[in-house]
Amino acid sequence: MVRDDLYITVPSFFRCPISLDVMKSPVSLSTGVTYDRASIQRWLDSGNNTCPATMQVLQTKEFVPNRTLQRLIQIWSDSIHHHRPESPDESIHPVLSQDQVKDIVKVTDIKKEDFLSNLSMIVSFAKESDENKTFLAKLDGFVSMLVEILSNVKDVNILERVIRVLDLMLNKIDDQQQLSNLMLKSCDQDCLNSLLLVLQKQESLDARIDSLKILEFIAIDAESKLKIAEKEGLLSEILKSVSWGSDRRLIDAGLSCLIAISMPKRVKLKLINQKIITEMKKLITDPNSTVSVSEKALKVLEMLCSTKQGRSEICCDSGLAQAIVQKMLKVSGAATEHAVTILWSLCYLFRDQRAQEAVTSGNGLTKILLLMQSNCSPAVRQMSADLLKIFRVNYKSCLSSYDTKTTHIMPF
Structure with a gap:
């Protein structure tokens, strides 16, 4: 007899590599990788000309x-629809019409017992289509209502659904500043308290990921970044999400959030004091790290290089510096640029002897030479030339000794 719980496991190849949701309209690129039509269309419309997975x-x-x-x-x-047992939390809700959603929003009272059910139906409505997400984002008073709920309700079940709706709508919200102001305006920062509660409870992986995405979205200026980073307990929870061994999707969302809030120097120093550099080393040396995680971990290290404390910690660990050298040619164009920028900052801009020794011992000069033969960006080419000058290498004479047939070598 087949167990019912087997039916609720989503086969991995049913999920879109971009959205991680079950694909509604799967389409395949020339690389053979399949995506949901809406997700890959947005990727291509944004000006990208690569396959996101490869x-x-x-x-x-x-x-x-x-x-x-x-x-x-x-x-x-x-x-699933036939075999999955229904429960109050997991029952399949009918898809609402736009008029029905308007009626629910008009009469919504967060103290009513049926509020959780209404909210679940709105989640289903938002997941149905991009058109529905846009409708909710533009529905007068709806975003303010969600923020009010976040500020006043401490029921995790309700909070998770509110956070889910907000996350589904983020790309459709035109006034990012308004949402940031609404969520961060109160002295007690009740919305941050609610997001922190969901992160601490760890009852739903998706809710934690959604919470991190919302934090990233509202961190739009120095003031908002500081409010998020200095909320007691919140930075620690964000750091937990990027701990080695966590779910890869959670790590990815956590890194994006850290990048968004880490511009102010005070935030960088807090992160350094909480041993973030150690965690970044684990991520970039993990052979199972995804391209996205490697890129973002290197980006975090690049940002920390702007502080004396960050440079000192990176240079004190020769293994980390050598790992950064190894990432120059092995991940992606973005990872290469972050890695070269880190090395340029340490070795050329600040002339750190320890970093220079790590590059030399890690066969970094050969990699820089190969990189300059590749189709790298002008910025990467200039930084590579600066690095070679530091090591007193006449790269033109070195390259002339190479067989010209090797100029086709590409790092990725």
Whole structure:
């Protein structure tokens, strides 16, 4: 007999590599990787010309529907609807119309017993389509209502659903400043208290990821970044999310949040004092780290290099400096740029002897030479040239000794 709980496990290849949600309209790129149509279309419309999963440059931006996978997803979805036991929290809600949503918002009272059910139906409505997300984002008073709930309710079940709706709407909210002001305006910062509560409870991985995305979204200026970072207990919870061994999606969201809030020097010093550099080393040396995690961990280290304390900690660990050297040619163009910027800052801008020795012992000069033969950006090429000057290498004469047929070498 087949157990019911097997039906609620989502096969990994049913999830879109970008949104991580079950694909509604799977389409395949020329690289053979399949994405949900809406997600990959947004990626391409943003000016990208690579496959997000493999970072291969696309020969064509056309994609074709993956009908076989769509049928498999439909069969799986039908089996869930048929076999999955219903419960008050997991029952399948009917999809509301826009008029019905308006009516719910008008009469919503956060003290009513049926509020949780209404909120669950709004979550289902938002997940249905981009059009519905846009409708909610523009619905008069709806965003303010969600912020009010975050400020006044401490029921984790309700908070998780409010946070879910907000996360679904983020890309559709036109006035980012207004949402930031609404959530951070109170002296007690009740919204931050609620986000902290969800992060601390750790009852739902998705809710924690959504909370981190919201924090990233509202960290739009120095004042908001400081308010988030200096909220007691919040920075520690964000750091826990990027701890080695955590869920990869959680690590990715946590790193994005850290990058968003880490511009002020006070925040960087707090992170350094809480041993973030040690965690970043674990992530960039982990062979199982995703491209995105490696890129963002290097970006965090690049930002910390602007402080004396950050440079000192990185240079004190020769293993970390050598790991950064290794990442120059092995991950992606973005990772290369972050790695070179870190080394340029340490070795050229601040002339740290320990960092220079780590680059030399890690065969860094050869990698820099290979990098300059690649199709790297002008900024990376200039920083590489500066690094070679520091090591007193005449790179033009060195390159002339190479067989010209090796100029096709590409680092990634």
